[in-house]
Amino acid sequence: MKTLVENINEATDEVLLLDDEDSASIPCRIGSCFVHFNSDSLNEHLEAKKASTETVLAEKTSELETITAEMERIKKVLYGKFGDQINLDAEE
Numbered sequence: 001m002k003t004l005v006e007n008i009n010e011a012t013d014e015v016l017l018l019d020d021e022d023s024a025s026i027p028c029r030i031g032s033c034f035v036h037f038n039s040d041s042l043n044e045h046l047e048a049k050k051a052s053t054e055t056v057l058a059e060k061t062s063e064l065e066t067i068t069a070e071m072e073r074i075k076k077v078l079y080g081k082f083g084d085q086i087n088l089d090a091e092e
Helices: 002-017 039-085
Strands: 026-030 033-037
Touching: 002 039, 026 039, 033 039
Parallel strands: none
Antiparallel strands: 026 033
């Protein structure tokens, strides 16, 4: 998700660098096909895509933090009950 937001930012920057002649018809991949936009329409599309992606990213980040906190709480309970007899840490 973070990469997608970065890619959208880069695409927006690239659109700004185009001259008037090139910005009349800019191909943009949507799914498995390309759709041609003018620069204004493409900027609107990219901003909408960026906003929705950032919303999903924020939701997933919040969900990850909640799950991580719950996992740490459960680890403490299990280590308190079983001590060193178990290993709950992921090996890296």
